[in-house]
Amino acid sequence: MTTTLLRLLCARSGDATLDYGTLLGDGIELVVGSATLIDASRTSRAAGVGPCPGLRLLRLYAVGSTGATLSSVPAGAACALPLAEFQDAAWLRAKLEELPHDAPVTVVVGGGLTGIETAVELAERGRAVTLVCGRTPAPAFSAAGRCYIATWLSRHGVAVLAGVSVSEVRQDAVILDDGSADGPAGGAVRPSALTIWAAGFGVPDLAVASGLRTDPLGRLLTNETLTIVDDDRVVAAGDAAARSGRPLRMSGYAAGPLGAQAADTVLSRIAGTRPAVLDLAFSGACVSLGRHAAVRQLARKDDTAVNVYIRRSGRRSPCSSTPPSSG
Structure with missing residues (x-):
């Protein structure tokens, strides 16, 4: 499940789930539980389910990502709500419905794509939204792409506070810091009836708890075939894998190809061929910029942006003389 779908659920713009019966092929058994350990006997254990001996031959580790922890921000974990999992989005949706439509500003903390998409969905629903960014919105995009996004946000009433951080979260406000004692945002109090935290990613601690080798964030270390370095019977994919210690950008964009690659590795191992x-x-x-606009930023193979982007919108952009794309 991607955060793109989660923010649709949060803002009541769409749904975020599909029945597993529409996805799983014949002969696949679904076991619902919370994985607690991958032990030395090569048997996975799940809370409420117990050992899963059918997983002894080959296992695919694809636990995905979570939101970043808020322990470094005073009262962050208690007063700011994440948007990284289905339960988070459902909870946020319920909290938003409890608020008057003209409630104090909802603050979305994080200038990455999750923060931007969440802010614009809420703005299109008529909410007063502030987007707080440590740098600038979409910092990995080209200058022209960032300009287009910033223009869209401004035109649709999203207040952007760039170059500031959140030093404290309260029940009804956030405390901002621009890094200087006398700066315009230094110690400023920003009213917020609901604070959504969309800054950064983490991963579940299953690999660390199982004593397997990980990178500093907790992603399983794998070789170039996505086989983990500790046990050749485990293949890892998605946000929770660090291929040769050089993990790809955590994203739904990478998850699909990595899943296909992991499946090919498993099939090769079963067939006795080299993955x-x-x-x-x-x-x-x-x-995505709401229901009627979007930006596609082009990049080099190493994921660095080039000065070309494609937009889908009914407006001409002040950042480019190129007419709006219909693709």
Whole structure:
């Protein structure tokens, strides 16, 4: 499940779930539980389910990502709500419905694509939204792409506070800091009836708890075939994998190809053939700007932006002389 779908659920713009019966093929058994350990006997254990001996031959580790922890921000974990999992989005949706429509500003903390998409969905629903960014919205985009996004946000009433951080979260406000004692945002109090935290990613601690080798964030270390370095019977994919210690950008964009690569590795191992090495190139990133606009930023293979972007919108952009794209 991607954060793009979660913010639709949060803002009542769409749904975020599909029945597993529409996804799983014949002969696949679904076991629902919370994984607690991958032990030395090569048997996975799940809370409420117990050992899963059918997983002894080959296992695919694809636990995904979570929101970043808020322990470094005073009262952050208690007063700011994340948007990283289905339960988070459902809770946020319920909290928003409790607020008067003209309630004090809802603050979305995080200038990445999750923060931008959440802010614009709420703005299109008529909410007063402030987007707080440590740098600038969409910092990985080209200058022209960032300009287009900033213009869209301004035209649709999203207040953007760039170059500031949140030093404290309260029940009804956030405390901002621009890094200087006398700066315009230094210690400023921003009213917020609901604070949504969309800054950064983390991963579940299952790999660390199982004693497997990980990178500093907790992602399983794998080789170029996505086989983990500790146990050749475990293949890892998605946000929770760090291929050769060089993890790809955490994103739904990478999850699909990595899942296909992991499946090919598993099938090769079953067939007794040598798995292929990963050969994945990024071509850019996409950001949705509500129901009627979007930006596709093009990039080099190493995921660095080039000065070309494609937009879908009914307006001409002041950042480019190129007419709006219909694709």
